[in-house]
Amino acid sequence: MTTIQPDPRAATVQAATAPQTWDLLVIGGGASGLGTALEAATRGYRTLLLEAHDYAKGTSSRSTKLVHGGVRYLAQGNVSLVREALHERGLLKQNAPHLVHDLGFLIAAYKWWAAPFYGIGLKLYDLLAGRLNLKASRYVNATQALHRTPTLKRQGLKGGILYFDGQFDDARLAITLLRSLHNHGGVALNHAPVVGLIKENGRVVGARFQDTETSQVHEVRARAVVNATGVFVDDIRRMENSSVKPMLSPSQGVHVVVDRHFLPGDSAIMVPRTDDGRVLFAVPWHDHVVIGTTDTPVPDTSLEPRALNEEVDFILRTAAQYLTPAPTRADVRSVYAGLRPLVKAAEGTDTKSLSRDHVIRISDGGLITLTGGKWTTYRRMGEDTVNRAAAQAGLPTRLSLTAGLKLHGATTQSLPDHWQVYGTDAERIQALPGAQTPLHPALPYTEAEVRWAARHEQARTVEDVLSRRLRALLLHARASIEAAPRTAALLADELGRDQAWQDAQVREYTALAEGYLLN
Numbered sequence: 001m002t003t004i005q006p007d008p009r010a011a012t013v014q015a016a017t018a019p020q021t022w023d024l025l026v027i028g029g030g031a032s033g034l035g036t037a038l039e040a041a042t043r044g045y046r047t048l049l050l051e052a053h054d055y056a057k058g059t060s061s062r063s064t065k066l067v068h069g070g071v072r073y074l075a076q077g078n079v080s081l082v083r084e085a086l087h088e089r090g091l092l093k094q095n096a097p098h099l100v101h102d103l104g105f106l107i108a109a110y111k112w113w114a115a116p117f118y119g120i121g122l123k124l125y126d127l128l129a130g131r132l133n134l135k136a137s138r139y140v141n142a143t144q145a146l147h148r149t150p151t152l153k154r155q156g157l158k159g160g161i162l163y164f165d166g167q168f169d170d171a172r173l174a175i176t177l178l179r180s181l182h183n184h185g186g187v188a189l190n191h192a193p194v195v196g197l198i199k200e201n202g203r204v205v206g207a208r209f210q211d212t213e214t215s216q217v218h219e220v221r222a223r224a225v226v227n228a229t230g231v232f233v234d235d236i237r238r239m240e241n242s243s244v245k246p247m248l249s250p251s252q253g254v255h256v257v258v259d260r261h262f263l264p265g266d267s268a269i270m271v272p273r274t275d276d277g278r279v280l281f282a283v284p285w286h287d288h289v290v291i292g293t294t295d296t297p298v299p300d301t302s303l304e305p306r307a308l309n310e311e312v313d314f315i316l317r318t319a320a321q322y323l324t325p326a327p328t329r330a331d332v333r334s335v336y337a338g339l340r341p342l343v344k345a346a347e348g349t350d351t352k353s354l355s356r357d358h359v360i361r362i363s364d365g366g367l368i369t370l371t372g373g374k375w376t377t378y379r380r381m382g383e384d385t386v387n388r389a390a391a392q393a394g395l396p397t398r399l400s401l402t403a404g405l406k407l408h409g410a411t412t413q414s415l416p417d418h419w420q421v422y423g424t425d426a427e428r429i430q431a432l433p434g435a436q437t438p439l440h441p442a443l444p445y446t447e448a449e450v451r452w453a454a455r456h457e458q459a460r461t462v463e464d465v466l467s468r469r470l471r472a473l474l475l476h477a478r479a480s481i482e483a484a485p486r487t488a489a490l491l492a493d494e495l496g497r498d499q500a501w502q503d504a505q506v507r508e509y510t511a512l513a514e515g516y517l518l519n
Helices: 009-017 029-044 072-075 078-093 115-133 141-147 170-183 230-240 307-318 374-392 417-429 445-458 463-468 477-495 500-518
Strands: 021-027 047-050 101-107 140-143 157-168 185-189 194-200 204-209 215-226 252-257 267-271 280-285 288-292 334-340 360-361 368-372
Touching: 009 185, 009 215, 021 029, 021 204, 021 374, 029 047, 029 368, 029 374, 047 215, 047 267, 047 374, 047 463, 072 078, 072 115, 078 115, 078 157, 078 374, 101 115, 101 141, 101 280, 140 141, 141 157, 157 267, 170 185, 170 374, 170 463, 194 215, 194 230, 215 230, 215 267, 215 374, 230 334, 230 368, 252 307, 280 307, 288 307, 334 500, 360 374, 368 374, 445 463, 445 477, 463 500
Parallel strands: 021 047, 021 215, 047 185, 101 267, 215 368
Antiparallel strands: 101 157, 140 157, 194 204, 204 215, 252 288, 252 334, 267 280, 280 288, 360 368
């Protein structure tokens, strides 16, 4: 038993609700909201961010784990989007070298024309990246392809094209942005859903939020209010105008996670055209392999979207066309689904053909809504949004600093195992009690990381820890369920909770995590 630490949440709530008018209130703690809040804070604007559940709880923790220009958008002819994303990819690698690294992607060629066809397109991809390009794409013969990806199907293999993109840990980048926001004077609070907007003379001037831990409702005021809630932006927009038309056509993307032995070697695989016209990736990540993604239009948004059986079967069937041995349903450690906030297009347009450009709309009452986009361009989305917000609110004009801003923990030092994502914080975590005690034999994490998450990363629940501070839920859902009781005990020790709280947390987490297991 360690000495109970003072819970930092009370001080954060006090800071959030202090009698003042914020320059910017940002609603939503995913990629777009955190990017916007950090952009505002680094310009010296007084910034408050409110997140209904937890940072990156939604789409922002459920990506394909790529920092990329988007090869498929190049095929669609959206050169400007690809150029912008490749530029941002390069900046993010410079600003968060502990979180972003180069990864080779192999497009295997089984037809004589495939290598030259994709090779030409990927040379254009290189050119669009300019001086921030990672490495030049190149042709590899069949022997070289098998050396990089030994489980690739050999029969009929002609060779392939190797190109390079970035890889990252999405939820850890969100926590890094949170820490960076704090470093620059911003205030952020999770488990604080906005329950209504405050309007005066037809203008949105603030919001009411509920602290879910105390059930108390607070009011905050701001010169500009940004709605950056991803697939839930229409819910916030309806708080201002109940008859507003929906902006989004949400689409579900599913990924399965399997053991690393299905894709040994040092490269990912990219399938440029699946049976449904999408691209599919098999990507090594945290000593596992992430395979995805699907594109299934969904009628409603959900906080915990669930993979359909046919989506899982599609992924495994496509993987089996390229890998041997191929994973089966019995090999899946975890399956997760995320919703894309795709902006509505003309009637009859497939979601897979909708653009990933971000969109900013300002209502008659001044509510600024940011949606669309993707993780790679989070910084540019935030810059564009703050420019609009500052102009609307009459804030003093200040230059953006984020293109060259090193994010919290940034280091080029290579750290062992999963410690890399903490950057310069790793040494401090390893000095805590439990740094040598594994949380679970099938997971890479230690008990010290739970304590750190509670003290410094606003983790409030077992789910906050095992899903997003640590990535146990995505890597091995069953093992994460088994780790839940010990995680709850450690959190209770840090936050001063009783046994009843621990028991409830384990029940809630188990119910959630079972949805990540295949039947």
